[in-house]
Amino acid sequence: MRSAFARMVHATPAPVRAGKATRLRASAAPMMATSLRFCARDSRGVTTRTGARRGAVRVACEGLNITPPPSDGKVRVRFAPSPTGSLHVGGARTALFNYLYAKRTGGTFVLRVEDTDQARSTRASEDSMIADLKWLGLDWDEGPDIGGPCGPYRQSERGEIYMALANKLVESGHCYKCFCTDEELEAMKAKAEAEKLPPKYMGKWATASEAEVQEMLDKGVPYTYRFRVPEGERIEIDDMVRGKVGWDTDTLGDFVLLRSNGMPVYNFCVAVDDATMGITHVLRAEEHLPNTLRQALVYNALGFPLPTFAHMSLILAPDRSKLSKRHGATSVGQFKEEGYLSKTMVNYLSLLGWNDGTEQEIYEVEELEKLFGVDRINKSPAVFDKVKLNWMNGQHLRLLPESDVEALVGDALKAAGVVKESSGPAVSAIIPLIKESIELVQDAIPQVQQMFEYPLKANMEDEAMKKVLEDDFQPIVDAIVAAHESGALATAVKEGNVKKFINDTGKALERKGKRLFMPFRIALTGRMQGPEVGDVLTLLDKAAGSSDTIVSLDERVATLKAAFPK
Numbered sequence: 001m002r003s004a005f006a007r008m009v010h011a012t013p014a015p016v017r018a019g020k021a022t023r024l025r026a027s028a029a030p031m032m033a034t035s036l037r038f039c040a041r042d043s044r045g046v047t048t049r050t051g052a053r054r055g056a057v058r059v060a061c062e063g064l065n066i067t068p069p070p071s072d073g074k075v076r077v078r079f080a081p082s083p084t085g086s087l088h089v090g091g092a093r094t095a096l097f098n099y100l101y102a103k104r105t106g107g108t109f110v111l112r113v114e115d116t117d118q119a120r121s122t123r124a125s126e127d128s129m130i131a132d133l134k135w136l137g138l139d140w141d142e143g144p145d146i147g148g149p150c151g152p153y154r155q156s157e158r159g160e161i162y163m164a165l166a167n168k169l170v171e172s173g174h175c176y177k178c179f180c181t182d183e184e185l186e187a188m189k190a191k192a193e194a195e196k197l198p199p200k201y202m203g204k205w206a207t208a209s210e211a212e213v214q215e216m217l218d219k220g221v222p223y224t225y226r227f228r229v230p231e232g233e234r235i236e237i238d239d240m241v242r243g244k245v246g247w248d249t250d251t252l253g254d255f256v257l258l259r260s261n262g263m264p265v266y267n268f269c270v271a272v273d274d275a276t277m278g279i280t281h282v283l284r285a286e287e288h289l290p291n292t293l294r295q296a297l298v299y300n301a302l303g304f305p306l307p308t309f310a311h312m313s314l315i316l317a318p319d320r321s322k323l324s325k326r327h328g329a330t331s332v333g334q335f336k337e338e339g340y341l342s343k344t345m346v347n348y349l350s351l352l353g354w355n356d357g358t359e360q361e362i363y364e365v366e367e368l369e370k371l372f373g374v375d376r377i378n379k380s381p382a383v384f385d386k387v388k389l390n391w392m393n394g395q396h397l398r399l400l401p402e403s404d405v406e407a408l409v410g411d412a413l414k415a416a417g418v419v420k421e422s423s424g425p426a427v428s429a430i431i432p433l434i435k436e437s438i439e440l441v442q443d444a445i446p447q448v449q450q451m452f453e454y455p456l457k458a459n460m461e462d463e464a465m466k467k468v469l470e471d472d473f474q475p476i477v478d479a480i481v482a483a484h485e486s487g488a489l490a491t492a493v494k495e496g497n498v499k500k501f502i503n504d505t506g507k508a509l510e511r512k513g514k515r516l517f518m519p520f521r522i523a524l525t526g527r528m529q530g531p532e533v534g535d536v537l538t539l540l541d542k543a544a545g546s547s548d549t550i551v552s553l554d555e556r557v558a559t560l561k562a563a564f565p566k
Helices: 004-009 089-105 123-136 159-172 182-194 210-219 266-276 291-302 332-337 342-350 365-371 386-399 402-415 425-434 441-452 463-469 474-486 488-495 498-509 514-525 533-542 553-563
Strands: 021-023 037-039 076-079 108-111 175-178 224-227 234-239 243-248 255-258 281-285 308-312
Touching: 076 089, 076 281, 089 108, 089 123, 089 281, 089 308, 089 332, 089 342, 089 365, 123 332, 123 342, 159 175, 159 224, 159 255, 159 266, 159 291, 175 210, 224 291, 234 291, 234 308, 243 291, 255 266, 266 291, 332 342, 342 365, 342 386, 402 425, 402 441, 425 441, 425 533, 441 533, 463 514, 474 488, 474 498, 474 514, 474 553, 488 498, 488 533, 488 553, 498 514, 498 533, 514 533, 514 553, 533 553
Parallel strands: 076 108, 281 308
Antiparallel strands: 021 037, 175 224, 224 255, 234 243
16 A cells, blocks of 8 residues: 555646646645645746646645745754664764754754664664664754654655655756656666766656647556756855865756655755754765765755865774674663663763864863864774773763762672662772673673682692692691681671781781782682782672672682692
């Protein structure tokens, strides 16, 4: 079945009489908010090839935004994602740069959803993208969820606007109905390839008579709306990033604006939407640069002012290939799930192709809003370096108030089953031990697990540990067991004097340095690396009962005594 918009397109009325108005049935387009009115008036009574009177007044549509809004001289930018999947980091950077530019200039940031791909677009994907943008803190001033003066903000709800302006282009001679079949179009393409020429439309409908068009309409033959590309012209833009860029129109054939199924094509939608929403600056990825020629032609044909463009470089993987899933996480949602801070993502994405001319790397969002400028966007591709992203996340973690870090780490530890409660003395004691060493919140999980565990038996076969155990290890064991049985070790832990206890034992045994501290570490933690032994024992004391995975000091000494009996 054809879409509602398709039924609307093919319900084009018969030629109207001078001074008469024809209204399309609302029932033919249930997805549209208002009905569409075409008005034509001509004192000479001469008809155009579309059936309207030549010299007809501009198409007027009640309740529709079909002309640019009055300019107040302020910047208006937009982010226009397609809800066909997750928000990629490339899209997130585009959104961020538009947001920052609006903030820096005191302008308006618009969110528009480009959902005309009916096969792939889903509302679930749209909701996911909106959630990711909100997580990043990129609040918009107008959009599908909050409305605004230039809506609707979903392309699927703007069908009447596209239809009205397509018909306006037909009336002005910039567009025509094309009845070519797929087979005819493929033959044209093959012919152009054989002659090594650009693939251009060479069909009859660019010059067809009104009678020929009407004959096909009467037969109900499907058709597209095709834009008539002017010959021998050059279109140029002053790109804010790339400088002057131009195209010769002779390299481009007449292109489709509305498909035969009634759906508008991307370049037509974008040009119409940007114009009727009053977008003054289009900041987007360089992969859209080739689209600019078609969009500029549509702008010019409609008599709309062209926005200022800024095409940003692509984001590449470390191997300089296109960033993809094979390189790991690429969507904002994945990075959120992996424990990255939203402020880290904003900071890192801002530096992918932009800098403020200094060596500074760590920024708060408020700083970026004041510093960002398109003039500092780099032409060269940016490389997504996850190692640097991890480092940056660690820096931002350490800048957070300790209470915030405690809340984040506590939630992660509880979710992983390492602790029973996400707050309390245990979590408070953990933070000082891991805050300087973690880059992601999740990094705390294995570090805390290692402090709670006592893998002495498993590690005793390690060659490096064997050398320590073979170097007169028994006196250390005996001293620890004796101190535990007398209560001296527990007292040292309570008073925070474990290091003094170790040094006093060393004096008694006439041992010091690595021959003293490494055996103590192994005996009390079961490992050769980790935080200070005293800090670990203090944590075990404060975390008693807070986790089912903790091996207590009593259990450790019992295991040690059994493994190294006198």
